[in-house]
Amino acid sequence: MSQVLHDIEKKIIDSLQKKSDQTPEQLSESTELSIDQVRRGIEWLRLKEFAKVNESSKVTISLGKNGVDSFKNGLPERKLMDLIKDGSKSFEQVRETLSGAGFNAAIANAKKNGWVKIEKTDSGSSISTKEKPVETPEEKLISLIGDKSISEEQIENKLALKFLLQRPDYVIQNTEKLKIVSLTEKALQIDTAQSDTGAIDVEANAALVYAARTHPLKDTIDEIREIFVKLGFSEIQGTLTQSSFWNFDALFTPQDHPARELQDTFYIENQKSEKHATPTQIKQVSKSHSQNWHYDWKLSESQKMVLRTHTTCATIKYLAEQKPDDARIFSLGRVFRNEKVSYKHLVEFNQIEGIVIGNNTTLRDLMGIQKEFYKQLGLTKIKFWPTFFPYTEPSLQTMVYNEKLGKWIELFGMGIFRPEVTKPLGIDKPVLAWGGGIERIAMLKYELDDVREFYNNNLNWLRTV
């Protein structure tokens, strides 16, 4: 079995093959890897079932503050014996040297060991050597521990330990969790020298990086634009701010129509369009309104500046200015509605609109273009229903069947510009128009049910969608 091993893994295996049951710290020492590398390596080996980790706990003993002092200078009772080895001393003399609690402990332990005798005199108690003080088990234990930390199991004289534990701050008992690493059967067989050097673990997870990319909605816009171009349509640009004249009046929307009210349309504060149309255009449009809608058309209303409510204002303006005989053009961009923002409504969204003027301009031709458009988008189950738009007649809407939702969804609208729209602007031929909102199509594509997601700019979504 050829097994790809990382250098770290190899070093650990080598070390464990020589000496089993090591702690990570021991492995770090024997392999000269950092403790982090060792820990990582152990984890990899464990996942590959090459290493086992047994966890156990171990009690260790080390010296406390008083223990360290005794290790250097002897236990208090030893100090006492040194002090009186040349003759008896008074308590006061002894206390001076063995200050505080050390004095009491020294007297008590020396007495218990049978090393001293105490005599009471008029001037107080005096203390002198009774017996030669031999090394006690506790002293032996302190020497054994020294400045290390040793396992409790290594201590033979448990009684001495018990005594020392009873004395304050001489020894410290520590419970350590221990990880003992050993190799599994199959790892014992590995010959690390033969394992392929330079190879890496190709199955290991790599870090996630995020590609820079265009906005998903922009991708859909581009895709739709490409289809329009393929179908022979050329793009024109239009401004987002428009006079009411081109947004409404030229499109036969009467000046008292509800759609023109503040609550549906964004009007721009203190902005009036001065030269929005030619005198003939103004005259003819005014006449068309007065004759057909029976009211007094006002120039001032048509001068109010709005944020365009559709891209149609760009196409109608183009037609009025260029009066082409044979053309397929389209206009794409943001449009605005003064609506409450919700999961299905935005105040600002993208719309595309194409028009055809010239030959082959029957409703059936328009339906054919629609059908081809949806086919290019991968939508083949479509049907047409009649609908109403103020500036086209006849008007249709396309219904597209969505397999996932299991229902028909309304997409683009289409129609032929009303003569009341085209005649006043000097356009004699029928003009076919079609188009609609792009976000709806993008929502289907990205399976979103909240249109706001496109403009939230949530990086998590943008990076992963």
Added chain:
Amino acid sequence: MPVVELNLNRIKKLVSGNITKKKIIDALPFLGLDIESQEGDEIRIEYSPNRPDYSTDFGIALGLQGLLGIKKGIQKFNIKKTGKYEINVDSSVSKIRPFVTGIVAKNGSIDDQTIKQLMNMQEDLHFGIGRKRKKSSIGLHDLDKILVPLTYTTTTRDKSFIPLNEIKEKTISNILTETDVGQNYGWVLGDSKNVPIIVDSEGNTVSFPPIINAALTTVSTKTKNILVEVTSIEKDAAEDMLSVVSSILQMAGFQISELKISGGKNSTPQLKERTIIYDPKLTSEILGIEISPSNMVTCLKKCRLDATIKGKKIICIIPRYRFDIFGPMDLVEEIALGYGIENLEPKLSPSTTIGKKSNVTTKTSLITKTAVGLGLLEVLNSSLTSKKILYELTKRDSSQMISVLDSKSQEHTILRDSLLSGLLENLSKNIHETYPQKLFETGVVFAKEKPIRESINLAVVIAHKDTNFSEIKSILQSILRTQFKIDCETKPSSESQELFVKGRYADIYVNNKKIGEIGEICNEILDNFRIRTSVVGFEINLSGLIFD
């Protein structure tokens, strides 16, 4: 779009003939009606505002009868001339609401469902063609509670009567201030001292148009005979509305009788049909189908119009309530509906033109490509934003702010003059996402000139703890050099900018023309956006640089 509620059993009965519910549901979209929802036999339908005759199930049944071939041609108005009913108009109304018209509908019977439908019709007529009652408004009254002749006149605001749905008298002033309808529609009357009123021959108030009827004439399930009055500021608008109501009441089983109107510029409504001469050639020109004139006549009749062939033309008769029909092009649509939209075969003709993207699109997408190549992620923000993001949090100069009127959304009130603020807002919303964050946007910005100048900008921000001026300048240089071979210079700015760190921002020049600004965003602004890392950015004007 206005909505009407239908009960399938009821509509089936109204349509008569041997028609299944399924057939009715399938046919509705082909009348131009959208089914909004369906629960059992109750369906909600959206209809187009140009067809107020679809505001009741009676009108929809009329349309269905035609489309399904049960009854075709015009539903004729048989207006009985009795000479009994009359409204006299006092000249005092001429300055407030000069026109009144009306009709009498007799010997019908109405149930709760019919009352509901008539109420819906009234609401939609008021909202749509009535322009929120300003242009025209309608009142339905129990004829048997009224002593004719009526007078349409004016009265002072202290006049009192018992309004609809109340039991006590109220003055007109109180009606206008205390009731919902008064508060909603009082504005129509402005502050004129006198207001319009319709009284009967005994002086009883019948209606206070366009606000409310009197309780006296309330229409209920016991009502057998109805008087309809429409008041208006425009004569044709009044008759439009009346024609819809009359045809619906006739469909509901009432006998329509004349109501004489005289005084001022008023006259008795004729509700006459119109004639449009149609050239059959238009059908093939517009629809692209070849059908015979007699077939076209059938199609028109299925749409409840009348038509006859005369020589090479078709004489088409349009009932008064179809004021949505302006001319021959509208008849093309009627023929298409009668023919059946589902029977129109889409036809793909080859294009004689070659499509092309605009220069702006082509050039902007080159910029986008380079930006992505440099590791920048594209974001999209609204061009309508808030004062807070655009000016307050960024401490930018707001003297040239462009506002829109009456926005329904606080976050969308100002047209942006810069993209950078939006990008900082984007960083602010993503402080929990992995850094580095490198974003860009291209989009329209607006300048307050006459007229408003629109141009396309590019802005870039980079956010991570080690970013600095050099990093963003590298990006700037690279974007302009790749594809466009443009060299730019950055020079210390002459104006002080609170957005950037002092001494670490510059103006961007190309051929000695300033095209934008670049710099390290200052801590105070970052705090405002709660961004806890370093941010650098630039914004340049692409219009005039890579396209016109």
